[in-house]
Amino acid sequence: MQLATVRFAAGTAAAARIDDSWHELGAPDLSALLASGADCRPGAPIDGAVPVLPLPRPEKVVCCGLNYGDHISETGRAEPSHPTLFAKYADTLIGPGSDITVPAGLQVDWEAELAVVVGRELRNATVLEAEDGIAGYTVANDISIRDWQCRTPQWFQGKAWDATTPLGPVVVTPEELDPVAGIEVICRVNGLERQHGNTKTLVFDCATLLSYISTFTVLRPGDVVLTGTPGGVGMAMDPPTYLDDGDVVETEIPGIGTLTNTVRFR
Amino acid sequence: MQLATVRFAAGTAAAARIDDSWHELGAPDLSALLASGADCRPGAPIDGAVPVLPLPRPEKVVCCGLNYGDHISETGRAEPSHPTLFAKYADTLIGPGSDITVPAGLQVDWEAELAVVVGRELRNATVLEAEDGIAGYTVANDISIRDWQCRTPQWFQGKAWDATTPLGPVVVTPEELDPVAGIEVICRVNGLERQHGNTKTLVFDCATLLSYISTFTVLRPGDVVLTGTPGGVGMAMDPPTYLDDGDVVETEIPGIGTLTNTVRFR
Numbered sequence: 467m468q469l470a471t472v473r474f475a476a477g478t479a480a481a482a483r484i485d486d487s488w489h490e491l492g493a494p495d496l497s498a499l500l501a502s503g504a505d506c507r508p509g510a511p512i513d514g515a516v517p518v519l520p521l522p523r524p525e526k527v528v529c530c531g532l533n534y535g536d537h538i539s540e541t542g543r544a545e546p547s548h549p550t551l552f553a554k555y556a557d558t559l560i561g562p563g564s565d566i567t568v569p570a571g572l573q574v575d576w577e578a579e580l581a582v583v584v585g586r587e588l589r590n591a592t593v594l595e596a597e598d599g600i601a602g603y604t605v606a607n608d609i610s611i612r613d614w615q616c617r618t619p620q621w622f623q624g625k626a627w628d629a630t631t632p633l634g635p636v637v638v639t640p641e642e643l644d645p646v647a648g649i650e651v652i653c654r655v656n657g658l659e660r661q662h663g664n665t666k667t668l669v670f671d672c673a674t675l676l677s678y679i680s681t682f683t684v685l686r687p688g689d690v691v692l693t694g695t696p697g698g699v700g701m702a703m704d705p706p707t708y709l710d711d712g713d714v715v716e717t718e719i720p721g722i723g724t725l726t727n728t729v730r731f732r
Numbered sequence: 733m734q735l736a737t738v739r740f741a742a743g744t745a746a747a748a749r750i751d752d753s754w755h756e757l758g759a760p761d762l763s764a765l766l767a768s769g770a771d772c773r774p775g776a777p778i779d780g781a782v783p784v785l786p787l788p789r790p791e792k793v794v795c796c797g798l799n800y801g802d803h804i805s806e807t808g809r810a811e812p813s814h815p816t817l818f819a820k821y822a823d824t825l826i827g828p829g830s831d832i833t834v835p836a837g838l839q840v841d842w843e844a845e846l847a848v849v850v851g852r853e854l855r856n857a858t859v860l861e862a863e864d865g866i867a868g869y870t871v872a873n874d875i876s877i878r879d880w881q882c883r884t885p886q887w888f889q890g891k892a893w894d895a896t897t898p899l900g901p902v903v904v905t906p907e908e909l910d911p912v913a914g915i916e917v918i919c920r921v922n923g924l925e926r927q928h929g930n931t932k933t934l935v936f937d938c939a940t941l942l943s944y945i946s947t948f949t950v951l952r953p954g955d956v957v958l959t960g961t962p963g964g965v966g967m968a969m970d971p972p973t974y975l976d977d978g979d980v981v982e983t984e985i986p987g988i989g990t991l992t993n994t995v996r997f998r
Contacts, residue, residue, distance in 0.1 A: 553821070554819075620797065684823060
């Protein structure tokens with residue numbers, strides 16, 4: 467099933483897709499729906515529904531770096547024994563079609579990623595419990611300000627710029643998608659393919675990441691975990707290549723959808 | 733003025749101290765008071781008021797590492813050109829007197845710190861604007877799980893354990909305290925002094941940190957910034973020394989107060 471937060475004339479709503487239309491689920495957005503623990507019972511169709519940022523204010527957005535072999539190689543690091551984790555804030559998130567707004571003069575890079583949405587509270591969860599706790603999958607781009615990321619040993623300040631992380635357009639429930647079997651993760655810049663990875667090569671799969679994180683901090687319905695980016699980032703190109711004002715970033719996972727976001731220097 | 737969130741028979745309240753009693757400020761806690769933008773007009777005294785975690789759910793808790801010369805030296809690093817920042821979640825926070833609860837077998841270390849509480853929305857703030865935006869100062873201990881912190885290049889997973897970061901007991905407003913002129917930051921373990929620094933040796937002062945952070949993410953009333961720890965952490969001792977079940981950690985900043993928290997292995 468495809469779930470989304472949609473905008474329509476009267477506001478926003480959590481919605482499920484049936485054929486080509488979006489049907490209301492009795493909550494103002496997917497965060498509220500997941501927090502309520504209610505079942506997904508599609509109601510009336512919503513006229514003029516357009517998917518927006520699916521999870522408007524997740525409390526936790528945890529990101530895993532260095533999780534694809536080809537990306538680990540291009541950064542010159544060894545394969546890690548544990549997930550490399552960092553946090554970003556809900557303020558970083560933007561929806562499908564929204565602009566990636568950054569000041570001019572920064573090294574703005576792309577990182578297409580599969581994102582996992584948490585469906586139930588996870589504390590010290592086993593991998594199997596974590597797998598059961600996945601509400602679904604969506605697409606993210608962990609747009610990174612490389613010069614700030616590399617100023618200090620901690621990446622956070624290059625990863626937490628407001629309004630830079632596209633997420634969406636929809637959340638696909640687990641029975642329709644199996645990242646362990648393999649789904650493609652693609653990034654195009656101005657139509658040119660820059661990344662094309664497959665989640666079957668993830669060092670730490672989705673359930674393993676959720677289980678690991680839940681060892682130290684509780685994950686709640688609507689929290690989001692970004693699973694890392696495959697090879698092909700701009701920083702690793704020769705010469706290093708960054709996003710410019712007006713560049714169009716397309717982030718695609720077949721089976722979920724495509725995020726199209728334009729870089730705007732402010 | 734000293735501000736706190738206090739617990740009393742009927743619940744919790746934001747309160748201001750007048751002489752030896754706590755007076756209500758018309759909000760359920762300091763987070764709500766700061767978010768409302770209301771002036772502090774102390775009302776009736778509250779019977780049996782006891783300070784608890786002053787900011788129950790800050791949206792952002794940003795931490796600066798490597799910000800005192802003696803601590804930078806003990807970690808073997810050079811003085812940084814930019815603040816080293818990482819995030820922790822509100823779930824990490826505990827109040828005065830609460831236990832630091834961690835599983836047995838981890839390398840649990842202390843990090844006494846001055847914490848700054850944001851009083852107004854800061855976006856791209858100059859240092860002067862940031863200084864005007866400080867609601868006050870409180871005490872924190874950035875208890876760190878060193879083995880997890882050192883598993884990967886990113887410290888986050890050693891810093892974000894739920895219920896490990898004491899904060900409080902009160903928030904002191906800026907006219908009573910000047911960290912640039914110098915205030916002491918002290919940590920004792922089982923009565924033995926382990927850290928004793930002074931904020932006048934901070935590489936990046938409070939207003940500089942808030943201004944810097946506000947370049948990439950908005951800070952809102954009630955958000956908290958931890959300013960780093962002075963030398964004397966357990967990891968740097970010879971041999972390295974960590975906290976054990978039942979150890980009592982006292983974190984003191986004269987002019988604000990003392991946090992007393994006991995380590996409990998769960």
